Amino acid sequence: MNGKKKIYLIAIYPDLDGGFLARFPDFPELVADYGKDFDDCVLQSSRFLDDVIADKVERGKPLPEPSPVEKVRTMLDPKDGEPLCIVPVTVYPPAKTRRINITGKGDVFARIDDYARRHHITRSDLMVNATLDYIRKMS
Numbered sequence: 001m002n003g004k005k006k007i008y009l010i011a012i013y014p015d016l017d018g019g020f021l022a023r024f025p026d027f028p029e030l031v032a033d034y035g036k037d038f039d040d041c042v043l044q045s046s047r048f049l050d051d052v053i054a055d056k057v058e059r060g061k062p063l064p065e066p067s068p069v070e071k072v073r074t075m076l077d078p079k080d081g082e083p084l085c086i087v088p089v090t091v092y093p094p095a096k097t098r099r100i101n102i103t104g105k106g107d108v109f110a111r112i113d114d115y116a117r118r119h120h121i122t123r124s125d126l127m128v129n130a131t132l133d134y135i136r137k138m139s
Contacts, residue, residue, distance in 0.1 A: 005092050006063070009072045010045050011083035012038070020084070024049060025075040026064045038084075043136060046089045057094045102127075 011023045015033060020041035024030040032048050034041040056063055067075065069086060076083065109123075116126045 005090050006066050007088050007090050008049060008066045009069060010042070010049070010087045010089050011072070011076055011080075012041060012045075012085050012087055013080055013083050022048075023076065023080065023083070025072045026067050027052060028075070042087050042089070045087075046091070047136070049089060050091055053091055054094050063093060 008024065008026050011025060013021045013023065015021045019036045020034060020038055022032045022034065022041055022045035024032075024045075027049070030048070030052060032041075032045050034044040053063060072086060112126060113123055116123045119126070
């Protein structure tokens with residue numbers, strides 16, 4: 001896997017109890033129910049898809065190529081009714097670990113290192129996860 005991004009489409013449906021339901025046409029075995037908030041449904045569905053893709057890659061399973069929206073519409077089950085919308089979700093399949101150089105003030109890195117040690121994680125894991133959380137919140 002080379003880590004190149006893929007854009008999959010997620011069909012969002014209103015759920016009978018007032019929430020939202022996400023279906024993943026390129027992954028027909030998946031369905032997710034994420035509560036009342038539409039934006040949170042999209043965000044959580046995207047995270048779920050990231051996890052599923054990471055698991056498939058780890059187990060050596062092939063990933064389907066993303067289908068175009070015209071094809072996705074034909075892949076949806078008519079029993080589910082018409083989706084509220086079809087949302088593109090960008091995922092980044094896991095790739096080989098890379099080492100990069102980051103420049104910053106020593107006192108900042110000392111605070112980061114101290115926090116990481118107290119929480120039994122590495123500086124790299126802390127910085128990567130914090131950055132991904134920031135990106136998700138800002139998207």
